[in-house]
């Protein structure tokens with residue numbers, strides 16, 4: 001019996017369950033800025049993904065790993081008849097794969113799907129290969145550099161351009177407890193280069209995408225996705241960047257509750 005994924009629970013047990021999936025380098029602790037507000041409306045179940053947080057020792061097989069992560073999540077959530085699902089960035093990409101599986105197996109179990117700054121998938125084989133190459137290069141830096149130097153480079157990527165120096169340093173400090181070896185399998189196994197193009201989910205179920213006004217890349221992705229699938233509920237959060245729940249927690253919680 002494989003070790004279960006770690007889960008942190010809070011909020012009102014009598015309220016509807018909300019499952020939360022953090023992003024790369026994160027953990028259940030990442031939801032702290034919005035925990036109080038979400039806990040008033042949901043029974044929150046924040047998962048630590050493989051290699052992260054209290055699931056640090058949970059490892060995955062060779063890439064691609066989306067199916068394996070989805071099976072681990074289904075095993076961890078088997079006691080929940082139905083739940084709302086929220087995923088941030090890498091966690092949102094995993095949430096898309098989980099939603100696809102649930103929609104095929106037991107669609108009634110997924111009460112709603114909300115993505116925060118998550119890519120729906122690449123469409124061309126060449127794009128996927130280029131992404132796999134880029135992610136391998138980031139992986140190699142993660143293994144070779146001191147972690148704080150990796151994090152300095154990581155949080156200077158374009159999607160994090162909104163971060164003021166103090167906020168960037170706080171992000172870096174919050175991530176310094178990670179184990180680069182432990183992070184490796186999830187990062188490579190759930191690379192965007194391995195992800196399916198799951199845009200069509202926006203036409204088969206209610207799907208909300210939140211992007212930050214100051215994250216031009218993912219806001220543009222959301223606008224293009226909504227143009228192709230007008231049923232996508234794309235909300236742009238004013239003043240926020242890629243990590244909306246950290247930089248605009250009030251607006252994030254309000255958008256989630258209004259979805």
Ligand SMILES: C=C(O[C@H]1C=C[C@H](C(=O)CCC(=O)O)[C@@H](C(=O)O)[C@@H]1O)C(=O)O
Pocket residue numbers: 023024025088089090091093157158159191192217243
């Ligand atoms: C830089 C890009 O993509 C990466 C950025 C965000 C994702 C993530 O999980 C970040 C979590 C955080 O540090 O707050 C990550 C992912 O989805 O795997 C991406 O690799 C980009 O330009 O697409």
